[in-house]
Amino acid sequence: MAWPHGGIRSGNAQRRVIDVLASLVAAVVAALCYGVAAVMQAVAVRVASRRPANGSQPATALGGVDPGLIVRLLHQWRFVASLGLDTLGFVAQLVALRRMPLFAVQAMIAANLAVTAVFAAWMIHVELAWREWLAVAGVIAGVGLLGSSAGAEGATGVSPQFKLALIVAVAGIAVLGVAASRLRDPLRTPVLGAVAGLGYGVLAVAARVLTGFSPQELVRDPAAYALAAAGIVSFMLYATALEGGSVTVATALVVLVETIPPAIVGVMFLGDHTRRGLTGVAVLGFILAVLCALALARFGQTDEEEAAARRGRLMQAADGEPSPSSAM
Numbered sequence: 001m002a003w004p005h006g007g008i009r010s011g012n013a014q015r016r017v018i019d020v021l022a023s024l025v026a027a028v029v030a031a032l033c034y035g036v037a038a039v040m041q042a043v044a045v046r047v048a049s050r051r052p053a054n055g056s057q058p059a060t061a062l063g064g065v066d067p068g069l070i071v072r073l074l075h076q077w078r079f080v081a082s083l084g085l086d087t088l089g090f091v092a093q094l095v096a097l098r099r100m101p102l103f104a105v106q107a108m109i110a111a112n113l114a115v116t117a118v119f120a121a122w123m124i125h126v127e128l129a130w131r132e133w134l135a136v137a138g139v140i141a142g143v144g145l146l147g148s149s150a151g152a153e154g155a156t157g158v159s160p161q162f163k164l165a166l167i168v169a170v171a172g173i174a175v176l177g178v179a180a181s182r183l184r185d186p187l188r189t190p191v192l193g194a195v196a197g198l199g200y201g202v203l204a205v206a207a208r209v210l211t212g213f214s215p216q217e218l219v220r221d222p223a224a225y226a227l228a229a230a231g232i233v234s235f236m237l238y239a240t241a242l243e244g245g246s247v248t249v250a251t252a253l254v255v256l257v258e259t260i261p262p263a264i265v266g267v268m269f270l271g272d273h274t275r276r277g278l279t280g281v282a283v284l285g286f287i288l289a290v291l292c293a294l295a296l297a298r299f300g301q302t303d304e305e306e307a308a309a310r311r312g313r314l315m316q317a318a319d320g321e322p323s324p325s326s327a328m
Contacts, residue, residue, distance in 0.1 A: 019099045020099065020100070020150070022095070022099070023095065023096045023098075023099040023100040023105075024096075024100075024108075024147050026092040026093070026095040026096040027092070027093070027096040027100070027104075027105050027108040027109060027147070028108065028111070029088070029089070029092040030089040030090070030092035030093040030096065030108075030109055030112075031089075031108060031109050031110075031111040031112040031115060031143075032089075032112070032115055033085040033086065033088050033089030033092065033112075034085070034086065034089045034109065034112035034115070035111070035112035035113070035114070035115020035116045035118075035119060036082075036085055036115060036116075036119050037082035037083075037085040037086045037089065038082075038112065038116045038247060038251050039116055039119045039120045039123050039124065039247060040078045040079070040081060040082040040085070040123075041073075041078075041079060041082045041238075041239065041242060042120075042124075042242045042247035042250075043078055043123065043124070044073050044076045044078045044079035044082070045073065045079075045239055045242045045243050047076060073239070089112075090231075093105065093109060093204070093207070094207050096108070097204065097207050097208045098208075100150050101150055101266055101267075101270075101272035101273065101274070102204060102205065102208055102262045102263055102265065102266030102270065102272055103146070103150075103259075103262075103263035103266055103267065103272055103282070103286065104146045104147065104149070104150035104282070105204070106201075106204055106258060106259040106262050106263060107142065107143060107146045107259055107263070107285065107286050107289050107290075108143045108146060108147060109255070109258075109259070110139065110143070110255045110256075110259050110289050110290075110293055111139050111140065111143045111289070112251070112255065113139060113251055113252055113255045113293045113296055114135075114136040114139040114140060114292075114296070116247060116251050117132060117135075117136060117296050118136060120247055124247075131295065132295070132296060134292075134295075135292040135293075135295035135296045136292070136296070137292075138288055138289070138291070138292030138295070139288075139289050139292045139293060139296070141285075141288060142284075142285045142286065142287070142288035142289030142290075142292060143285065143289055144285070145281050145282070145284055145285025145288065146282055146285035146286060146289065147285075148278070148281065148285075149274045149275055149278035149279070149281040149282035149285065150274060150275065150282070157209075157211075158209050158269065158270070160222065162209070162269070163206075163209060163221070163222035163223045163226065164222050166202055166205060166206050166222070166223060166226035166230075167222060167225060167226045167229065169198075169202050169226075170199065170202055170226055170229045170230045170233055173195060173198050173199045173202065173230070173233055173234075173237075174233045176195045176198075177192065177195045177196070177199075177233065177236075177237040177240075180192045180195050180237075181237075181240055185245070188241075188245065189241050189242075189245030189246060189249055189250050189253075190241075190249055190250070190253045191253075192237055192238075192240055192241035192245075192250070193238070193241045193245075193249065193250040193251070193252070193253030193254045193257075194253045194254075194256075194257045195237055195257075196234045196235075196237035196238040196241060196250075196253075196254050196257075197234075197253055197254040197255065197256065197257025197258040197259075198234075198257055198258070198261065199230045199231075199233050199234030199237065200230070200234045200238075200254060200257075200258035201257060201258040201259075201261045201262045201265075202226060202230040202234075203226075203227055203230040203231050203234060204258065204262045205262050205265055205266075205270075206223040206224070206226040206227035206230060207223075207227055208266070208270060209223050209270070210223050210224060210227070211223070238250065238254060241253075241254075252293055252294065252296060255293055256290060256293060256294070259289075259290070260290070263286070
């Protein structure tokens, strides 16, 4: 009589293992898509930018945030292709969030910084130093530790007030973003990246607490509106951060801020936890991934900006436009 019950338990355990593996694969796919899309968007933003060469911001109703930038970007194949990658990455992230804790998914998504650095080295011709390659390896190792420590989670129900608070948070992030866009370099890019990261963090929390995916459920769920608004606001702020700034620095700040606050929210309000006995492994993996991301941001800034400037001059010459140096 005990055998059938043992078989049921074994079957449930196998399904949990399959759920975790599927979520891990989905998180890795999301990181790859986001990392490649980030570099493609950075190149597209620099081509479409109308920011003056002296570093000042164009005068718009929203300060340094230029809504027309998105319209100009839509005429570039790189940007359109990156939108497809972002969409695929978001779907994969959503799949992972339904079965894994926020701290694990967001830290694994942070691996897109390593993807960004490696892809930038190939596409923008940035030469990575051994410290940067070591940091890339550290991000991968940290993500591996987190993935091994996370068990399967289900979406936790929250109150309507919690979901409404997400909408209020998006509005506050939009205001902060407009203020950050008025800053001058070198603060503008990292601050805008951090604010955009807050928005992406709200997006992750909203995706985690969605009631369901049917049209009827989405229309009635405040989290769906918070998710859509956070996506639009964060993407606009991220594109603005990339305008004239370092892709690695902007992406690093986005990744760091979209990782840590949602992890705290997940543990405090959504019941996220590690597998039994693996809390230390999860903490070690999280810290390793964050520190290595910081190392990538610190050591990648100067070389990448110089390479981007050279690429911009080549693009101007190819389009028949005089570069600033030739005009003098």
